Amino acid sequence: MISGKNYIGNKQSSKGTKTYRTFDPNLNLATEWEFYEASTEEIDEAVALATKAFSEYKNFSGLKKAEFLRAIADEIEALGDALIQAYTKESGLPEGRAKGERGRTMGQLRAFAALLEEGSWVEATIDEAQPDRQPMPKVDIRKMLVPIGPIVVFGSSNFPFAFSTAGGDTASVLASGCPAIVKSHPMHAGTGELVSSAILKAAEKTGMPNGVFSNLNSSGIEVGQQLVMHPDIKGVGFTGSIKGGTALYKLANERKEPIPVFAEMGSINPVVALPSALNEKGEEWAKQYAGSIMLGAGQFCTNPGLILGLKSETFSNFITTLGTEISALSPGVMLHPNIHQGYEKGKQNLSSQPETSVVASYEAATAPNFAQQKVLKVSGGDFLKNPTLHTEVFGPFSIVVECNDAKELETILNALEGQLTGTILGNAEEIKNYGGVVDALQSRVGRIIFNGVPTGVEVCPSMQHGGPFPASTDSRFTSVGTSAIKRWVRPVSFQNWPQESLPDALKDANPLGLTRIVNGLHSNAKLK
Structure with a gap:
């Protein structure tokens, strides 16, 4: 009750x-x-x-x-x-x-x-x-x-x-x-x-x-x-x-x-689509990203709000397929009218930027509080010039950026604020040729993903959910x-402390059986 x-x-x-x-x-x-x-x-x-x-x-x-x-x-x-x-x-x-x-x-x-x-x-x-x-x-x-x-x-x-x-x-x-x-x-x-x-x-x-x-x-x-x-x-x-x-x-x-x-x-979670990903699986990635943008009505902190690629016919085809696939999906209800209002305001703000064009926009009538998805497109140069386009829109929204070359792509990544995640779509051989892009992305994120979608955060010891500001206030955690x-802890040193008064974790007898660093070496043994 x-x-x-x-x-x-x-x-x-x-x-x-x-x-x-x-x-x-x-x-x-x-x-x-x-x-x-x-x-x-x-x-x-x-x-x-x-x-x-x-x-x-x-x-x-x-x-x-x-x-x-x-x-x-x-x-x-x-x-x-x-x-x-x-x-x-x-x-x-x-x-x-x-x-x-x-x-x-x-x-x-x-x-x-x-x-x-x-x-x-x-x-x-x-x-x-x-x-x-x-x-x-x-x-x-x-x-x-x-x-x-x-x-x-x-x-x-x-x-x-x-x-x-x-x-x-x-x-x-x-x-x-x-x-x-x-x-x-x-x-x-x-x-x-x-x-x-x-x-x-x-x-x-x-x-x-x-x-x-x-x-x-x-x-x-x-x-x-x-x-x-x-x-x-x-x-x-x-x-x-x-x-x-x-x-x-x-x-x-x-x-x-x-x-x-x-x-x-906040985070817009940039995704870099390299040429090999578009040549080999462009249509499949477009379908996956349409679903990722729409997941939970876009109300994920890891929602892919920015997709970047090199200007080409295959990237144009990817953009067209992304628009077709996301338009075919049904809008989802948002958590609260206030969140829906915030989404509409953010979407309108970015849509009103003169440099953008529409890739997809769901215009059919919906019930109250349902989020109509939208995807915009902008050139790399215009994206760099307009910081408004770098802001997060909390909901089913994304911007696609067409870059002239790898140098412009790298420049854009370096200009971004801190992010929770960054993703690269490609193959293992190709990324060797994009070292600057990889380094730029890694410097801006807490988790860098290869050939996946950012939505979905595995709960395990190796997960890093946090990134450079403003993704989080301390990227070390x-x-x-x-x-x-x-x-929620801090280190405390005990100098020349009596055995009987030490915490169990620090006693010679190691009553908890912990793995400790003793004189520079890992050990779970008792001390003599």
């Missing part, structure tokens, strides 16, 4: 006077659920509970935290159809997508649990003392990663499960030993409340301290601002727009004690995969 209340630790609360409803974009109607926006008092209470919980939770073993994460996955699954129905009602996304995303979310939680059970992620390193070293004795130094404190997680609009209440940010926060306070996304607050209930049931079953998790409702920006500015908050995870992410980043750095904001933001845990 959805109550519309906040979760302040393990208790529901509705002290605020401001309320709002979520929206069913398919019916174009508000849902029956009314939500209470968190008050300043509730925000302070949630942070106080998280701070108190941290003093205990940070010392929990990896096995105990893993038990908690696995229990969360089990409790999410136990919610059954009620959770799926709330997801589809509040997002407009189909049931198959909901079930797939739920599976991904549970998989992420279990992947972090496995990471904790193995344990070596803490990067324990030991450099033993050398008292007889000349000219100066060497002291005993040991180092490992430790959690930083309560973290605020901002739920995303486009992934109500995988990047929201119990998504990758929350899973990695809890895995690290930090409490999580989720600022629920207003577009799917009901879904968020149900998932929160699963998290808290798991916390109770596994003996977690009250305050290890809270869920706060908010229809605007005020609750998020208060959380980021609270002196006891130690970090922020965000998935959303460039405007929202940069505002939080700026706010966090204006604090007396600045804190890290790990924001995954990822928001997907188990390496995401590194955002």
